[in-house]
Amino acid sequence: MLKLTGAILIIGTSSMIGFMLAERLKERCRLLRVLIRLLNILKTEINYRSGLLAEVFTRAARVVGDGKIGGYLRRIAVNSEYGSDYNFVELWDGFLHEKGMAPLSEEDIEILKELGNYLGCTGREDQLQKIAIAQARLESNLEAADLDQMRLVRLYRYFGFAAGAVLVCLLL
Secondary structure (H helix, E strand, O other): OHHHHHHHHHHHHHHHHHHHHHHHHHHHHHHHHHHHHHHHHHHHHHHHHOOOHHHHHHHHHHHOOOHHHHHHHHHHHHHOOOOOOOOHHHHHHHHHOOHHHOOOOHHHHHHHHHHHOOOOOOOHHHHHHHHHHHHHHHHHHHHHHHHHHHHHHHHHHHHHHHHHHHHHHHHO
16 A cells, blocks of 8 residues: 555656646746737837836736736836836846746846846837847747647656656566
């Protein structure tokens, strides 16, 4: 009975790890879609309204359609208001290193970090150009992530179960 319980725990744990890795791939694709939408919103706000950066992020937080990212954007908006002691680049880096952004790859983070260096610091046309470049690069990463998701999600799930089964066979 003890061996059976141990075997079930091992297989269950390894299967759970496989499912968690698969969900991380799915979450990266979802986050990239939301971030591409955010960049589109920022581009529109900067192009047509061209208000203060805090106002742009406040409106973007309402429109983005994701609760977590909307909360992060509201925090950026509040902390970047006129007279604030915060540096926007530091706020943007903090946004990129939030717990909810963990599924993003280093390349995704680097693209967004480069963009953060230009937001609010350069002219409107330069900002729009940098946003368009970042958006194109993120769309390219999204295509690659979608291919990885289609190819690897089932593999991770099956491999998690198979690794647990092999481990149980080795231990028995």
